[in-house]
Structures are given as structure tokens and as C-alpha cells.
Amino acid sequence: MKRFFFLLIAVAVVACQTKEPVVGLVTDSAMVVSAHPLASQVGTDIMKKGGNAVDAAIATHFALSIVFPAAGNIGGGGFMVLRLKDGTTATLDFREKAPAAATTDMYLDSAGNVIEGLSLYGHLASGVPGSVDGMVEAHAKYGSLPWKDLVQPAIDLALNGYPLTERGANDINSLQQDLEKYNTVKPEFLMRAWAKGDTIRWIDMGHTLERIRDSGRAGFYEGKTAEDLVAEMRRGKGLITLQDLKNYKSVWRDPVVADYKNYKIISMAPPSSGGLCVVQLLKAVEPLPLKDWGFNTPKSVHAMVEAERRIYADRAKYMGDPDFFKVPVAELIDSKYIADRMASFNPEQATPSTEISAGNIPGYESEETTHFSVVDKDGNAVAVTTTLNLWFGNKVVVAGSGFFLNDEMDDFSSKPGVPNVFGVTGGTANKIEPNKRMLSAMSPTIVEKDGKLHMVVGSPGGSTIITSVFQVILNVVEHGMGMQAAVDARRIHSQWLPDAIIPEKGALAKEDSLALVALGHKLMPRPNIGRVDAILVLPNGKLEGGADRTRSDDEARGY
Ligand code: GLY
Numbered sequence: 001m002k003r004f005f006f007l008l009i010a011v012a013v014v015a016c017q018t019k020e021p022v023v024g025l026v027t028d029s030a031m032v033v034s035a036h037p038l039a040s041q042v043g044t045d046i047m048k049k050g051g052n053a054v055d056a057a058i059a060t061h062f063a064l065s066i067v068f069p070a071a072g073n074i075g076g077g078g079f080m081v082l083r084l085k086d087g088t089t090a091t092l093d094f095r096e097k098a099p100a101a102a103t104t105d106m107y108l109d110s111a112g113n114v115i116e117g118l119s120l121y122g123h124l125a126s127g128v129p130g131s132v133d134g135m136v137e138a139h140a141k142y143g144s145l146p147w148k149d150l151v152q153p154a155i156d157l158a159l160n161g162y163p164l165t166e167r168g169a170n171d172i173n174s175l176q177q178d179l180e181k182y183n184t185v186k187p188e189f190l191m192r193a194w195a196k197g198d199t200i201r202w203i204d205m206g207h208t209l210e211r212i213r214d215s216g217r218a219g220f221y222e223g224k225t226a227e228d229l230v231a232e233m234r235r236g237k238g239l240i241t242l243q244d245l246k247n248y249k250s251v252w253r254d255p256v257v258a259d260y261k262n263y264k265i266i267s268m269a270p271p272s273s274g275g276l277c278v279v280q281l282l283k284a285v286e287p288l289p290l291k292d293w294g295f296n297t298p299k300s301v302h303a304m305v306e307a308e309r310r311i312y313a314d315r316a317k318y319m320g321d322p323d324f325f326k327v328p329v330a331e332l333i334d335s336k337y338i339a340d341r342m343a344s345f346n347p348e349q350a351t352p353s354t355e356i357s358a359g360n361i362p363g364y365e366s367e368e369t370t371h372f373s374v375v376d377k378d379g380n381a382v383a384v385t386t387t388l389n390l391w392f393g394n395k396v397v398v399a400g401s402g403f404f405l406n407d408e409m410d411d412f413s414s415k416p417g418v419p420n421v422f423g424v425t426g427g428t429a430n431k432i433e434p435n436k437r438m439l440s441a442m443s444p445t446i447v448e449k450d451g452k453l454h455m456v457v458g459s460p461g462g463s464t465i466i467t468s469v470f471q472v473i474l475n476v477v478e479h480g481m482g483m484q485a486a487v488d489a490r491r492i493h494s495q496w497l498p499d500a501i502i503p504e505k506g507a508l509a510k511e512d513s514l515a516l517v518a519l520g521h522k523l524m525p526r527p528n529i530g531r532v533d534a535i536l537v538l539p540n541g542k543l544e545g546g547a548d549r550t551r552s553d554d555e556a557r558g559y
Pocket residue numbers: 366367369387388389390408411439440441442462463465
């Protein structure tokens with residue numbers, strides 16, 4: 001009996017020691033990883049029908065607007081980064097814009113103080129949506145299947161309905177008071193208690209998608225949809241006009257491209273701060289032996305946080321819409337500039353954020369978003385991050401057209417020096433101006449290794465997007481993790497102000513937390529950081545998905 005008992009213990013010990021590494025879905029050639037299994041399936045089906053990665057991304061985007069309405073959208077905006085099989089890269093900016101009637105002090109009271117909530121909730125919080133124009137533009141340049149085939153799956157989901165996940169039901173349940181408070185015409189179809197498995201239909205939105213299917217851009221920016229949106233603005237004292245809608249144009253921009261060791265990072269340029277900050281962070285830690293120091297050890301975390309406080313200080317001063325403010329892109333990612341920024345890094349001591357300001361470049365003074373990654377059988381890759389800003393945006397459903405509007409105006413700095421909903425402080429580079437795009441942290445990113453496609457990655461999470469993408473890249477390239485393990489790994493965040501390390505539950509062992517406090521850091525734990533959906537090309541050419549399934553409903557699909 002005693003021997004049997006010891007045998008049992010021995011078996012248990014061996015089982016623990018030989019724990020299988022976490023591996024995500026592995027497919028031969030094509031994959032979509034998104035926030036909802038039905039949206040990943042829509043994109044996969046499009047590629048099975050012969051569509052390329054851009055076709056799949058467009059179909060996934062529209063499907064997410066129905067099955068993940070908290071952040072998937074047609075009433076918001078976003079960014080697309082793509083790398084074609086021949087190595088050509090491009091980025092599309094379909095970020096929302098301030099309406100023409102917007103003013104720098106539109107969220108301030110007569111004493112010059114920020115009126116809480118005005119840039120976040122209700123009609124005045126919305127920028128002019130860019131998502132539909134972005135999808136039309138991407139299709140015109142790179143699509144291969146007919147447009148209508150890419151919109152139809154979302155129409156079917158909207159009109160036939162789909163079963164809610166538990167999270168999906170909880171999301172809409174937690175929205176009930178806001179629906180009541182901020183809608184001038186109550187969206188009765190949403191206003192009830194929802195449970196997992198309930199079928200939800202989006203009838204008005206399904207008909208809006210039919211107009212987009214049949215008329216493309218004009219199905220949203222003109223005609224009934226545009227008139228419904230502007231009528232909604234009039235009832236709720238918002239600013240968007242028919243002319244604002246007509247004038248909206250997405251823009252092809254040069255990507256931010258930089259080397260990190262034998263990897264090339266291809267990411268989104270301003271008006272996103274994401275690409276610049278991810279590259280700055282990687283370059284800041286490049287000379288440090290993170291691999292030897294290990295994953296989430298006090299030494300590694302200290303170094304990453306010290307880089308983060310310096311880079312977020314730069315973000316506040318130098319980053320804004322490049323159509324309005326000259327962002328010093330080349331200077332900010334110059335290796336010498338970044339080495340100078342890190343010169344004050346002390347491995348033994350945290351630098352208080354009060355002692356950090358932006359670097360000196362001569363001549364210059366919602367977190368709830370969603371990301372998806374796509375690779376097709378030919379090796380074309382697309383990374384898209386899209387947003388309404390907060391969960392369900394400004395909480396207003398456009399009456400008659402049935403979609404949620406964004407509250408992206410909060411991503412401007414309402415008043416320089418006063419933090420936004422993500423606690424990030426902005427400067428005059430990102431002040432509100434008519435027709436300007438608000439600064440973003442969205443970081444859809446593609447990584448090449450030795451000149452070949454290696455990884456497609458991105459995340460929602462407001463200001464934590466940048467640090468989530470930074471860590472997932474390091475987890476793979478420095479800590480040798482596979483894609484799923486890199487996504488599952490617990491994260492930490494820091495952003496200059498507030499002066500603190502924000503670890504996810506479980507990210508730091510107790511003794512490591514104490515070691516960081518001894519270095520002079522403050523810790524502000526929180527439950528979850530980011531929601532990364534990523535794809536890694538394995539050495540044998542197969543694809544491994546990293547879906548953020550431990551934090552949410554995200555799932556990889558492919559073949
Ligand atoms: N609304 C979040 C972002 O654009 O960064």
C-alpha cells in the first residue's frame with residue numbers, strides 16, 4: 001500500500017514536470033484569429049472560396065460589427081497593416097475625424113475645466129466614422145472577390161441571428177442603464193435581460209449592411225444611413241453633418257518600419273502612436289539581455305517599465321495627426337535618440353516619472369477595441385485593429401440604422417496635461433481641431449524574420465495596446481514561446497503617468513513584486529490587460545494561432 005502511495009506521488013511529479021507546452025490552433029496555410037469564433041469562421045470561409053487575406057479581413061470586420069458589437073463596428077474606425085506575399089507593405093488609416101464644427105475647448109466648462117463624461121458618452125463624443133470607407137478602399141486596392149460576397153455573411157448573421165456567448169450576453173446586460181440614459185429613441189430590441197444561448201438579431205443594422213453591400217461607400221455616407229445618423233446628431237445635440245460624412249476619406253500611409261535584431265517590425269504610423277511606441281520600446285530594450293534575465297523577472301520588468309515611462313512621455317509631446325502636426329517619425333525611432341533616452345536608466349533604481357519628460361528633438365516644443373489577424377494560403381498577411389473606443393462606443397444606437405456610434409473624441413486631449421479615460425496625458429500635438437484625427441494607441445503589427453513573414457499581432461486595450469504588443473513580440477523572439485503561450489502569458493503595463501507598474505493578476509510572483517517595490521516602483525494590479533489575437537509562422541511553414549481565449553471569447557480558425 002505504502003509502495004503504491006509512493007508510486008502515485010512519483011507519477012504525479014513526473015506528470016507535472018512533463019507538462020505539455022501550450023500550443024494554439026495549427027493550420028497548414030490560412031488562418032483568422034479574432035474576438036469571436038463566428039467572425040473567424042466568416043473570414044476562413046471567404047479564403048476557402050478563393051478570397052485573399054484582404055477579402056477575409058473585410059468580411060471579418062463586417063462580421064465582428066454584428067457578433068461583437070461592443071467593439072466591432074461600422075460606426076467607428078481603425079487601422080489596417082498589410083504585407084503581401086512579395087514583401088510589399090502598406091497601411092490604411094480609417095481613423096475617425098473630428099467633425100468640422102469641433103473646437104479645441106468643446107469639452108471644457110466656462111472655468112476651463114474638463115466636463116467629465118462629455119467626450120465619452122452621448123452624441124457629442126462621436127468622431128466621423130471611417131470603418132466603411134476603409135473597407136471600401138482596402139477592397140478597391142487589394143480585394144479579389146466581389147464586394148457583395150464580403151458583406152453578405154454579416155447580413156446573414158444580422159438578419160438570421162446568432163446565439164450569444166455568456167460574455168456577449170453579459171456585455172449587453174451591463175449596457176442597459178446607458179441605453180436608457182443616452183438614447184433619444186430607445187433601442188427596444190436590445191433592452192431586455194439576455195442569457196447565454198439567446199438568439200440576437202440586428203434587423204436595422206442588417207438592412208444598413210444591405211445598403212453598404214449594394215451601394216458601397218454611398219450606402220453609409222449618403223442616403224438613408226447618413227440621414228439617420230445626422231437626424232440622430234440633431235436630436236442628441238451632436239456635431240456630425242451630412243457634409244462631414246461626405247468629406248470623410250481614409251488615407252494610405254507609409255508604415256513605420258524598423259529593425260530589431262534580425263526581425264523587421266512593420267506597424268502603423270501616426271495618427272496612431274502604436275507603431276512608433278512599439279518600435280521605440282523594442283529598440284530601448286534591444287541592448288539588454290532580457291533573454292538571460294528571463295520572462296517577468298524583476299530585472300526584465302524593471303527595464304521594460306523604465307523604457308515605457310520614457311516612451312509614453314515622448315508620446316504625449318510628439319504624437320498627433322500628421323495632417324495637422326509634424327510628428328518627428330524618423331527622429332523618434334532613431335537608435336541614437338533612443339539610446340540617449342535610456343542613458344539615465346538605472347538597473348538598481350526606479351526613476352520617478354516626475355523626473356522624466358519628453359526627449360529633446362530640436363524644433364519641437366477603451367480600452368475596448370478589437371484586433372484581428374489574417375494570413376492566407378499565399379502568405380499575404382493583414383493586421384486590423386478597429387474600435388468604437390469604449391465598449392459600445394458612446395452607447396448611442398443610430399435610430400433607423402441600428403448601429404452603435406464611437407466615442408473616439410475622448411482620444412484627443414480635451415485639455416493638455418489632463419488625462420483621458422485611459423489615464424494617458426496628452427499635449428497640444430493632440431488638441432482638438434476641426435477635421436483632425438485623434439491620436440490612437442492601436443498597433444496592428446507585422447513582424448518579418450530574415451526577410452520572411454513571421455508574426456501578425458495586435459490588441460485592443462487603449463494605452464495598454466502598445467505594451468501588450470511589445471510583450472507578446474518579446475515573449476516569442478526573446479523568451480522562445482510559441483504563439484499561444486506568448487498570448488496566454490500574463491502581462492504588465494506602465495505608461496509614465498500614473499507612475500506605477502500595473503501587473504495583471506498572476507503576472508508577478510510575490511517575491512518579484514517585493515523586489516520591484518524595493519527598486520522604488522509602485523504596483524497597481526488589475527485583472528486583465530489586452531486581448532491579443534496573433535498568428536506565428538512556424539519553422540515548417542505552418543501557422544500557429546494565438547487567440548486570447550483565457551481572457552475572452554477569442555478563437556482561431558483556418559485550414
Ligand atoms: N480608442 C483607443 C485607441 O485608439 O487607442
